[in-house]
Amino acid sequence: MTNEELKKIANDIRIDIVKSIHAAGSGHPGGSLSSADILTALYFEVMNIDPENPEMKERDKFILSKGHANPALYAALAERGFFPKEELITLRKPGTKLQGHPNMHYVPGVEMSTGSLGQGLSVAVGMALANKMDNNPGRIYTLHGDGEIQEGMIWEAAMAAVHYKLDNLTAIVDWNGLQIDGKNDDVMKVAPIADKFAGFGWNAFECDGHDIEDIVIALKQAANVKDRPTVIIAKTVKGKGVSFMENEAGWHGKAPDDEQFEKAIKDLGGEM
Amino acid sequence: MADKMATREAYGKALCELGAKYDNLVVMDADLSGSTKTGEFKKVYPERFINMGIAEQDLYGAAAGLALSGKIVCASTFAMFAAGRAFEIIRNSIGYTGANVKICATHAGITVGEDGASHQTFEDIALMRTIPGMTVINPSDGVSAAKLIAQAVAMEGPAYIRLGRASVPITYSESDELEIGKGNLVREGKDVTIIATGIMVNEAIIAADMLSSENIDARVIDIHTIKPIDKDIIIKAAEETGAIVTAEEHSVIGGLGSAVSEVTSSCCPVKVGMVGQLDTFGESGSPEELKKKYHMTADDIVLKVREVLK
Numbered sequence: 054m055t056n057e058e059l060k061k062i063a064n065d066i067r068i069d070i071v072k073s074i075h076a077a078g079s080g081h082p083g084g085s086l087s088s089a090d091i092l093t094a095l096y097f098e099v100m101n102i103d104p105e106n107p108e109m110k111e112r113d114k115f116i117l118s119k120g121h122a123n124p125a126l127y128a129a130l131a132e133r134g135f136f137p138k139e140e141l142i143t144l145r146k147p148g149t150k151l152q153g154h155p156n157m158h159y160v161p162g163v164e165m166s167t168g169s170l171g172q173g174l175s176v177a178v179g180m181a182l183a184n185k186m187d188n189n190p191g192r193i194y195t196l197h198g199d200g201e202i203q204e205g206m207i208w209e210a211a212m213a214a215v216h217y218k219l220d221n222l223t224a225i226v227d228w229n230g231l232q233i234d235g236k237n238d239d240v241m242k243v244a245p246i247a248d249k250f251a252g253f254g255w256n257a258f259e260c261d262g263h264d265i266e267d268i269v270i271a272l273k274q275a276a277n278v279k280d281r282p283t284v285i286i287a288k289t290v291k292g293k294g295v296s297f298m299e300n301e302a303g304w305h306g307k308a309p310d311d312e313q314f315e316k317a318i319k320d321l322g323g324e325m
Numbered sequence: 326m327a328d329k330m331a332t333r334e335a336y337g338k339a340l341c342e343l344g345a346k347y348d349n350l351v352v353m354d355a356d357l358s359g360s361t362k363t364g365e366f367k368k369v370y371p372e373r374f375i376n377m378g379i380a381e382q383d384l385y386g387a388a389a390g391l392a393l394s395g396k397i398v399c400a401s402t403f404a405m406f407a408a409g410r411a412f413e414i415i416r417n418s419i420g421y422t423g424a425n426v427k428i429c430a431t432h433a434g435i436t437v438g439e440d441g442a443s444h445q446t447f448e449d450i451a452l453m454r455t456i457p458g459m460t461v462i463n464p465s466d467g468v469s470a471a472k473l474i475a476q477a478v479a480m481e482g483p484a485y486i487r488l489g490r491a492s493v494p495i496t497y498s499e500s501d502e503l504e505i506g507k508g509n510l511v512r513e514g515k516d517v518t519i520i521a522t523g524i525m526v527n528e529a530i531i532a533a534d535m536l537s538s539e540n541i542d543a544r545v546i547d548i549h550t551i552k553p554i555d556k557d558i559i560i561k562a563a564e565e566t567g568a569i570v571t572a573e574e575h576s577v578i579g580g581l582g583s584a585v586s587e588v589t590s591s592c593c594p595v596k597v598g599m600v601g602q603l604d605t606f607g608e609s610g611s612p613e614e615l616k617k618k619y620h621m622t623a624d625d626i627v628l629k630v631r632e633v634l635k
């Protein structure tokens with residue numbers, strides 16, 4: 054796909070995020086919008102997946118470890134054809150497949166049920182180990198919040214991934230600088246993220262998390278690294294694309310009202 | 326109906342008052358201070374508020390350290406991540422040591438609502454009450470929450486206090502006397518006893534009204550302290566009314582129903598019907614929808630009463 058096409062998809066995903074959260078009346082716009090370009094790179098350019106055959110044995114797998122960003126994941130999966138886009142507005146409604154946090158048994162393409170932060174990297178280590186045992190070429194990808202990596206379990210998994218030389222594992226950190234109670238730097242400093250992972254033995258580097266070409270290059274490089282896992286620290290803006298949500302911790306976990314919704318869709322150049 | 330208030334709101338207010346009374350009170354959180362309401366304390370006493378980031382195990386480990394150094398600690402996050410994620414730290418560093426930590430866990434049960442199953446815990450009471458020496462408190466409304474939190478802070482030793490996200494009717498008045506470890510007789514009755522805890526106390530009161538129109542005279546007891554449980558009030562209810570229905574916003578495995586049965590089975594075996602989460606995970610929806618779908622309403626209590634009286 055051309056860069057323009059990818060950008061268009063990322064923008065459509067952002068529009069879907071805002072629409073589904075508005076329809077739900079609750080949810081997490083900030084961290085969903087910040088990850089839209091990363092998910093576009095993964096689902097439309099990098100991962101070996103087939104919406105017609107979501108259980109394909111040699112597929113690449115993605116774990117949304119920051120499960121609260123599921124409106125972005127659902128939108129990416131629907132755009133990619135895993136399920137009809139019309140379902141997106143059932144987010145968080147009674148009986149929906151699209152639970153408030155992802156459920157792997159309900160949604161085709163969701164590889165892991167998440168929502169409790171900090172667990173996805175360990176599960177990814179397990180999947181990567183299994184693929185090594187089975188000579189399965191499928192790669193494992195994860196996406197984490199920068200606040201999420203305050204969980205100790207992340208660093209336990211980080212150690213294991215290096216110990217077992219999991220070069221089939223790529224983790225991405227959505228480095229938007231914010232969590233719920235404010236800036237990472239004020240709540241619990243996580244910087245320097247790349248240096249921390251590098252200290253554990255990871256191949257670690259930073260990229261622009263809103264430059265899809267840059268993300269794709271980073272992900273493809275990671276696939277060529279031998280004998281160790283790669284982590285990409287993707288610099289992002291929380292709430293990216295919606296002017297009044299950008300860099301505002303207050304937009305972590307609330308839905309826009311009707312007026313804000315209209316403004317958000319306008320910012321994204323979408324139609325109501 | 327009377328006013329409504331979430332028990333977590335009462336917690337935030339109570340913390341500010343307690344901060345004035347105890348200058349060694351320290352409040353801790355794990356990146357949820359707006360939701361748990363510890364942020365209210367932070368506004369007044371920023372120097373005695375500690376945010377540990379998204380790291381619940383570290384939160385309760387550090388809380389133990391502060392408490393073992395002379396502080397009274399109220400440490401909060403969502404109940405799933407307190408009782409769940411940090412269970413073994415709580416068991417060994419707080420329970421086993423007897424550290425003076427009050428684990429004030431919010432967003433318990435099905436009334437978490439839209440966030441769904443990953444955030445709805447029905448296991449926390451069961452987990453916490455198996456820890457020796459752990460006091461387990463589950464207030465039913467804002468007024469009782471404030472009273473019981475103040476008593477828990479005044480008491481030495483570990484306590485788990487279960488608080489909710491959703492606004493719930495206020496059923497107590499300021500003049501009501503409540504005491505940790507003593508069940509509260511909410512309503513007299515002779516045909517059956519509904520023993521409820523947390524937000525199910527209000528459902529029990531409604532159920533008792535519904536039952537009186539069927540000429541069933543139901544006693545209602547609020548067991549706000551699940552551990553140590555008030556054996557006397559339970560035994561008396563079993564002996565005088567001959568049948569019990571328990572009601573909790575928690576799994577029927579290991580929670581209030583189990584705790585009540587442990588008392589009755591050994592000394593006054595009567596039928597104990599249980600209303601609660603039936604060994605299944607929750608899902609996204611509004612609190613009221615979910616209470617209906619997962620059978621935790623006054624109607625469900627009425628059905629269960631008819632069943633045990635059959």
Ligand SMILES: Cc1ncc(C[n+]2csc(CCOP(=O)(O)OP(=O)(O)O)c2C)c(N)n1
Pocket residue numbers: 083084085087119121168169170171197198199200201202227229231232233291305355356357379406410
């Ligand atoms: C174990 C656990 N603790 C706490 C929470 C509540 N919670 C949900 S999102 C969030 C903040 C996440 O911040 P970050 O990882 O930076 O995500 P992003 O900024 O990308 O949205 C918290 C504390 C949770 N879901 N799981």
Ligand SMILES: [Mg+2]
Pocket residue numbers: 198199200227228229230231232
């Ligand atoms: Mg963040």
